[in-house]
Amino acid sequence: MSSDASGSEGSQQQRRAALAEMLAALPLIQTGLLLGSNSTEPSVTVQSPALTTTLSSHTASSLPHSSFHLPQPQPLTVTFPSASSLAPLLRQHGSAPVQVQVASFALDPFRPLGGKAMASVASIALRASEGPVSIHDLPEEVEVGRGGSLPRPFSPHGLEGKGS
Numbered sequence: 675m676s677s678d679a680s681g682s683e684g685s686q687q688q689r690r691a692a693l694a695e696m697l698a699a700l701p702l703i704q705t706g707l708l709l710g711s712n713s714t715e716p717s718v719t720v721q722s723p724a725l726t727t728t729l730s731s732h733t734a735s736s737l738p739h740s741s742f743h744l745p746q747p748q749p750l751t752v753t754f755p756s757a758s759s760l761a762p763l764l765r766q767h768g769s770a771p772v773q774v775q776v777a778s779f780a781l782d783p784f785r786p787l788g789g790k791a792m793a794s795v796a797s798i799a800l801r802a803s804e805g806p807v808s809i810h811d812l813p814e815e816v817e818v819g820r821g822g823s824l825p826r827p828f829s830p831h832g833l834e835g836k837g838s
Contacts, residue, residue, distance in 0.1 A: 704777070737774070773802075
């Protein structure tokens with residue numbers, strides 16, 4: 675292997691590590707924004723040209739059928755399923771609220787890794803006081819709509835490396 679190929683491989687690994695750290699830090703940044711907001715509302719939205727994120731605190735009774743819409747940088751709508759579908763998931767966390775964290779990126783953060791270019795990238799996560807809440811294997815799907823598209827069932831694979 676030539677030194678150029680070896681250097682390129684090392685650079686690729688550094689980019690992957692940096693991306694993993696950035697995505698792992700996103701929920702912490704979102705939590706800090708919610709806790710540090712001066713608003714008395716249980717939710718806050720922060721917009722920038724590169725990223726828009728909304729953070730919202732919900733209980734077992736307020737999360738079902740709730741929708742979140744981020745108009746920019748890439749339009750995104752997320753709608754959670756019915757109470758009966760979410761009950762087993764939320765029951766594990768008692769009456770404590772869960773934090774919904776939704777983000778829409780202007781640019782594809784995975785593009786520098788040389789993979790297939792994606793038109794839009796989003797992050798959707800639920801967090802309880804003890805950590806991430808898994809949203810896998812629900813009887814009904816979380817629906818995600820990008821841009822002008824109709825909402826589609828959400829697949830948690832590949833949206834967020836940790837905490838999805």
